[in-house]
Amino acid sequence: MTASMINRTAIVTGGSRGICLAAAKAMLDRGSNVCLTGRHEDQLAEALDHLAAPGRAISVCGHAAEPEHQEATVARTMETFGSVDVLVNGVGINPFYGSTSDLPQDVALKMYRTNVLAPLAWFTVCEKVWMGEHGGSVVNLSSAGAFRGGPLLGSYGVTKAALVRLTEQLALEKAPLGIRVNAVAPGTVRTRFAAQFWEGNEEAAAAAYPLGRAGEPEDVAEAIAFFASDDSSWITGQTLVIDGGLLLTTLVDSLA
Numbered sequence: 001m002t003a004s005m006i007n008r009t010a011i012v013t014g015g016s017r018g019i020c021l022a023a024a025k026a027m028l029d030r031g032s033n034v035c036l037t038g039r040h041e042d043q044l045a046e047a048l049d050h051l052a053a054p055g056r057a058i059s060v061c062g063h064a065a066e067p068e069h070q071e072a073t074v075a076r077t078m079e080t081f082g083s084v085d086v087l088v089n090g091v092g093i094n095p096f097y098g099s100t101s102d103l104p105q106d107v108a109l110k111m112y113r114t115n116v117l118a119p120l121a122w123f124t125v126c127e128k129v130w131m132g133e134h135g136g137s138v139v140n141l142s143s144a145g146a147f148r149g150g151p152l153l154g155s156y157g158v159t160k161a162a163l164v165r166l167t168e169q170l171a172l173e174k175a176p177l178g179i180r181v182n183a184v185a186p187g188t189v190r191t192r193f194a195a196q197f198w199e200g201n202e203e204a205a206a207a208a209y210p211l212g213r214a215g216e217p218e219d220v221a222e223a224i225a226f227f228a229s230d231d232s233s234w235i236t237g238q239t240l241v242i243d244g245g246l247l248l249t250t251l252v253d254s255l256a
């Protein structure tokens, strides 16, 4: 483990559990400070206990798509640590399963607002307050569903595909400012968010993956920390698929 994030500070939205709590831990291990967000104080308090890094980890409670929460989180992080060098846009929602043409407009707007517009808004605040002058690194949580369709998660996949393009576009526009923007695209990771795809169904879920298992939060966290740190200083605009080989099987099947 390198100390590649010493004197850095990362805001991690949706950092109170799952993939992004593991990412916060991976960045703390590399020397960073972290600010976690989530909607529930008790969950955030538990996360801070778990990280056991007093003085280097704080939290701010709120809804990721609310502008006041975004502004307040960045302000609190600046007051506490003096910089916002890294933004991990971890929050993503999937309130709908089924055919995309059945997706109600209000649900579509909610999903697009949280999965695409909120990451952009968080970036804009971080750029205004710190990154625009000092540079930084942004990591967006996309999904393997951005790259393949399916009967249940198609609409969610469309928003995550938009996030891939947003990652590329921001990377291009902000490279002259020293801001890098990358994304990770996980397959099923054993968190609460994806519980219905693995809980009570562990063997079948594992068998779907060429590497013989579903993902763990740490599998993705290490890649997030890599993108966040200077270890990836000449990489921008990329989306790393982390899926135990799942997308490869889809490709082979479609060729057979």
Ligand SMILES: NC(=O)c1ccc[n+]([C@@H]2O[C@H](COP(=O)([O-])OP(=O)(O)OC[C@H]3O[C@@H](n4cnc5c(N)ncnc54)[C@H](OP(=O)(O)O)[C@@H]3O)[C@@H](O)[C@H]2O)c1
Pocket (backbone or CB within 6 Å): 013, 014, 015, 016, 017, 018, 019, 020, 037, 038, 039, 040, 043, 062, 063, 064, 065, 089, 090, 091, 092, 093, 114, 141, 142, 143, 144, 185, 186, 187, 188, 189, 190, 191, 192, 193, 194
């Ligand atoms: N797990 C997977 O299989 C998988 C696969 C591909 C992509 N992803 C993506 O990875 C990201 C993290 O997922 P995860 O599996 O780690 O989820 P998770 O374990 O369920 O954690 C979700 C985190 O986000 C917070 N959160 C949820 N909605 C929020 C909102 N509207 N505003 C603020 N915080 C919110 C939750 O805290 P509160 O509930 O307290 O707000 C929690 O901290 C998501 O973007 C997801 O789309 C996950």
